[in-house]
Amino acid sequence: MRVFGVLRRGALGLWTGILVSSCSVGPNYQRPTAPVSLTYKEQQDWKLAVPNDTIDRGAWWSIYRDPLLDQLERQVNVSNQNIKQVEAAVRQARAQAREQQSSYFPSLSVTSQAERQGTSNNAIPVYSVTGTATWEPDFWGKIRRNVESSAAGAQATAAQLAGARLSAQATVATDYFELRFSDSLKDLFTQTVKSDERALTIAQNQYNAGIVARSDVINAQAQLLTAQAQLVNSGLQRAQLEHAIAVLTGRPPNDVSIPVGRLPDRIPIVPTSLPSALLERRPDIAQAERQMQEQSALIGVQIATYFPTINLSAVAGYTGNVAASLFSPANAVWSLVANGTQTILSGGQRRASVEAARASYDASVANYREVVLAAFQNVEDELAALRILEQQIAVETAAIAASQHALDITLNEYQAGTVAYTAVITAQLTLLGNQETALQVQQDRLVASVALVQALGGGWDASQLPSIHDLQRVPIPIPD
Numbered sequence: 001m002r003v004f005g006v007l008r009r010g011a012l013g014l015w016t017g018i019l020v021s022s023c024s025v026g027p028n029y030q031r032p033t034a035p036v037s038l039t040y041k042e043q044q045d046w047k048l049a050v051p052n053d054t055i056d057r058g059a060w061w062s063i064y065r066d067p068l069l070d071q072l073e074r075q076v077n078v079s080n081q082n083i084k085q086v087e088a089a090v091r092q093a094r095a096q097a098r099e100q101q102s103s104y105f106p107s108l109s110v111t112s113q114a115e116r117q118g119t120s121n122n123a124i125p126v127y128s129v130t131g132t133a134t135w136e137p138d139f140w141g142k143i144r145r146n147v148e149s150s151a152a153g154a155q156a157t158a159a160q161l162a163g164a165r166l167s168a169q170a171t172v173a174t175d176y177f178e179l180r181f182s183d184s185l186k187d188l189f190t191q192t193v194k195s196d197e198r199a200l201t202i203a204q205n206q207y208n209a210g211i212v213a214r215s216d217v218i219n220a221q222a223q224l225l226t227a228q229a230q231l232v233n234s235g236l237q238r239a240q241l242e243h244a245i246a247v248l249t250g251r252p253p254n255d256v257s258i259p260v261g262r263l264p265d266r267i268p269i270v271p272t273s274l275p276s277a278l279l280e281r282r283p284d285i286a287q288a289e290r291q292m293q294e295q296s297a298l299i300g301v302q303i304a305t306y307f308p309t310i311n312l313s314a315v316a317g318y319t320g321n322v323a324a325s326l327f328s329p330a331n332a333v334w335s336l337v338a339n340g341t342q343t344i345l346s347g348g349q350r351r352a353s354v355e356a357a358r359a360s361y362d363a364s365v366a367n368y369r370e371v372v373l374a375a376f377q378n379v380e381d382e383l384a385a386l387r388i389l390e391q392q393i394a395v396e397t398a399a400i401a402a403s404q405h406a407l408d409i410t411l412n413e414y415q416a417g418t419v420a421y422t423a424v425i426t427a428q429l430t431l432l433g434n435q436e437t438a439l440q441v442q443q444d445r446l447v448a449s450v451a452l453v454q455a456l457g458g459g460w461d462a463s464q465l466p467s468i469h470d471l472q473r474v475p476i477p478i479p480d
Contacts, residue, residue, distance in 0.1 A: 024141025026300020079250025130317030142304035151471035281457030
């Protein structure tokens with residue numbers, strides 16, 4: 001057995017020496033530059049107030065101060081099936097990185113054999129136990145570049161998971177506020193139905209008194225029926241949104257019932273940061289950046305094919321015709337073999353492979369810069385939305401007050417017989433339109449605030465990715 005011990009210690013010593021002295025061909029990764037502004041355009045003329053709320057890492061929705069929303073969001077992290085799918089992809093990417101690291105080490109195998117040899121008149125048993133070690137030293141860094149690529153790919157998949165989680169969380173929040181919009185819209189239509197019922201009563205009394213024609217009553221009835229139809233229809237979108245939220249939280253629709261509520265009046269101030277910080281806070285940017293290193297390392301893998309492949313193999317064991325004394329020094333056998341293979345002519349295959357790897361890297365750089373530009377566009381869009389919608393809601397509030405006052409005056413004038421009922425209908429429709437618009441603007445403001453949080457990364461940053469050094473670190477060899 002001493003032969004196996006010598007073989008093992010010699011192989012590990014040789015492996016350590018070669019790993020230290022060898023080099024890695026191909027480019028060393030440097031993150032390319034990306035177009036980054038010093039300030040956000042939409043904040044130059046409109047300064048956000050200092051937020052009173054803070055975004056807890058991993059719980060950005062806490063700024064809305066809604067316990068039910070908080071409960072739903074936390075179920076997304078646990079039960080959303082899309083997130084579970086990406087989590088499995090992360091585990092797969094980590095396993096693939098470890099699979100690449102296994103190439104650092106020799107492959108060891110043991111073979112035992114018993115046979116009988118001889119002629120028809122004389123046969124003897126032959127027993128053997130041999131251990132075989134094969135190894136391709138990483139002289140040119142091909143294995144290290146493969147490990148680097150796999151480690152960067154594992155980081156990219158982890159960033160993809162963070163992006164999928166943030167997207168699901170943002171979708172739940174958006175659906176939740178749209179559901180609250182449906183609740184508020186239903187409340188508005190309920191009030192409108194009551195108002196139209198009062199207008200119908202006035203028209204009926206005027207007709208009974210012989211002051212107005214029958215057409216006024218019919219018009220009032222039509223207006224009431226229209227409002228009642230809108231009230232019924234408002235429940236459709238709510239039901240669909242409730243079902244969507246159930247699926248996002250990983251449950252069947254019949255298991256989720258969200259109590260009726262109102263659209264929040266308060267719009268939280270989302271804390272922003274310098275544009276340069278966006279490069280570290282967006283999961284999709286981190287994913288694109290990690291994909292660049294993944295592709296950069298593959299250039300080195302292809303360049304390494306220009307150099308010879310060195311293979312070492314060793315065999316040690318025992319062979320003899322007496323099983324009882326098989327493991328004796330006299331029966332020991334061993335061999336060491338080193339061979340090198342150099343491709344002389346490949347018809348341009350290696351050059352084409354390197355060019356293809358460089359092209360893939362260039363494509364990943366372009367994708368990275370496009371993702372960065374899209375990220376800044378997302379932030380600017382939502383800042384603009386919040387700025388403009390804030391101005392619009394102020395105007396809509398004034399319009400509602402004016403419309404309500406106009407309707408009150410028009411009803412009084414109709415009762416006095418100075419205006420036709422069509423004037424009442426016009427005033428009613430104007431008020432209802434302004435009230436619907438105000439609710440829509442309030443919903444848009446909440447959705448824009450959610451989109452801004454998502455555009456800013458939702459409190460996530462690249463430091464939460466698994467360490468590239470840990471993913472590339474040479475592991476302790478262990479048996480399968």
